Amino acid sequence: MTGTVHRRESGVTDQGFSADEIDTSRPHPARMYDFYLGGRDNYQVDREAAAGVVRQIPEILTAARMNRAFLERAVRSVVESGVRQIIDVGTGIPTSPNPHEIARGVAPDVKVAYVDNDPIVASHAGARLTGTPDTGFALADIRKPETILEHPAVRELIDFDRPVALLLVAVLHFVRDDEGPAGIVATLAEALPPGSRLVLSHATSDFHPDGMPEVLKIYKNATATLNPRPHADVLPLFDGFRLLEPGLVQVPLWRPDGPPPPAGELGRIGFYGGVGVKE
Structure with a gap:
């Protein structure tokens, strides 16, 4: 499959959404995250909201x-x-190296289906x-996982009879409890065959509870709320997968390719991450 060029004709893109659907009146978590990473694909409303988060938790820039x-x-x-x-x-907003670039640095034949609702x-x-x-790219919402699995862009690329790596990186903390992240x-x-991998990271307030109430208020005004979870609530998201070493840990500690951050800095990194294999 070759990549699809996204263009607008009469105000409608070939992904099936109107240009009017792009909401720039409220901060969007993907654009805020782009700001944390030093990107420029964000609007003033995103920058102001993200700056408010940084004031409460300066370590968010390092954590991102x-x-x-x-x-x-x-x-x-x-x-x-x-x-x-x-x-x-x-x-999220594309940031190089993107997963297909990373993957093809190891094996040039990797197929990647990207999914986002923005x-x-x-x-x-x-x-x-x-x-x-x-x-390929699928405009779909994680809250409706069936639409992801059934999307033509995903079905055209992915063979569900062969192992698949499912990346859920920094996304499930935007799903509320009543929306059923575990489900x-x-x-x-369930759609993945044995040998598939789950790569998951998730925000937590375990390491900086003091600034979190103000941060949650900021995200409450965004297009998706922030729902940080403790380690005990993130771990069950791997049900059905065998966690690979070193387990579910703060992200800098997952198979680091260099020395870990100093203890004082590590203690403020509010992301857990892990990789599991379906057996």
């Missing part, structure tokens, strides 16, 4: 970079294990994500 580094190490690991298909749910991400996909063969993971996992 470390979460991104975890993604890179995890993708390399699953491809080195022999997996040649990836579904990246909650792609039309702005879709608008970037043609230029940055799907401009090479064997990549979402279970639905997606």
